[in-house]
Amino acid sequence: MRYSGFRIFKEALTGHKGWTPAWRDPDPQPHYDYVIVGGGGHGLATAYYLAKQFRQSRIAVLEKGWIGGGNVGRNTTIIRSNYLLDGNEPFYEFSLKLWEGLEQDFNYNAMVSQRGILNLYHSDAQRDAFIRRGNAMILHGADAELLDRAQIRREYPFLDFDNARFPILGGLAHRRGGTVRHDAVAWGYARGADQRGVDIIQNCAVTGLRIENGRCTGVETARGFIGAGKGGVAVAGNSSRLMAMAGMRLPIESHVLQAFVTEGLKPILPGVITFGAGHFYCSQSDKGGLVFGGDLDGYNSYAQRGNLPIIEDVAAEAMAILPNLGRARLLRSWGGVMDMSMDGSPIIDRTPVEGLYFNGGWCYGGFKATPASGWCFAHLLTTDQPHPTATAYRIDRFARGTMIDEKGVGAQPNRH
């Protein structure tokens, strides 16, 4: 079924009886050419592009819970391509270009909203760093614009410009950045993949990898053994546990990140803002809730929920630039498990086990990467070569000393 304005009109006139399920619920087959482990955004996008772009067939996505139950349905929905380093910026710009055509491509309303992102700066040194980053972005074909206080005041009158500790001096605007309805991305990719014959198998946890003579021949699951020509792992916060099944110890730690949403308010934030003197980011959903987050909880965990001290920390940062948020009631908070790599950048690579490929280490920036991650992983799975925008994301960069340390904080996963 193709979704369109005409279809909505027709269904409205006929009692909405013609809608069909967005994807099937198939039983697993004994063998597939490609088995993707993890039904998050990255796993589903990989399956979608494998089928659509690379014209492969006999593909399955295995998800231990329900699709969209992981980080793809838990993030703060921000997309952007405002990176500094050569290893990152072309990849994220590729991703942003894919976002720009995604809804037409997979025929699903994911509410892609390029409402812009504004990184606020609070010191002269920070302004210089932002100018450098803006120039790097422009050199890679992205957009960047330095705004002064007066320009920001016109767009965001509710910010606290004269905060005694962190006055707002200006900001770096990235107008093509914005937000996307996160779970609709999972649903859109799932529907698009299913239409092209991909089996999406939920409640099917992978419990082991079958490796014979150095080659991965399939996966043990809660629903029995499933043979695989090639296996791709995209399980985000569970990366270490999954790859331990292949005897690999990853340069990744799992940490909790929380997010928050307030009651619905009248429009006060037209775009996404980030606080430069700490770690706080905020946007307003179409329903009116302020959606925001900050730092990791700061300890290793596989629990999908966080603790109170970080709530206080994030609230304090919010109050430093957006004091009227103190009057809003918090409706919900939740947590997700982040696959924090040692340099803060991801891995899309082959592994020493033949036929086994790995995609992970997205830290808390993997949502914006979803389209490019899926495309590049599908490219690697079919050609055995990295996509030109993802050549830096090799796992051996940690041994070779060619880390992509965007933040410059060293091998400190909890600080990236």
Ligand SMILES: Cc1cc2nc3c(=O)[nH]c(=O)nc-3n(C[C@H](O)[C@H](O)[C@H](O)COP(=O)(O)OP(=O)(O)OC[C@H]3O[C@@H](n4cnc5c(N)ncnc54)[C@H](O)[C@@H]3O)c2cc1C
């Ligand atoms: C609070 C929060 C805010 C964030 N904000 C942003 C943001 O604003 N912008 C941004 O770019 N990124 C953000 N992120 C990060 C982003 O959400 C993740 O990097 C990205 O979603 C990870 O990729 P994924 O969608 O494939 O992960 P997931 O959705 O977590 O998918 C992985 C899937 O693998 C499944 N799985 C795990 N183990 C197994 C197994 N053994 N067998 C089968 N399946 C298994 C899981 O159940 C899960 O569904 C945020 C994350 C959180 C938690």
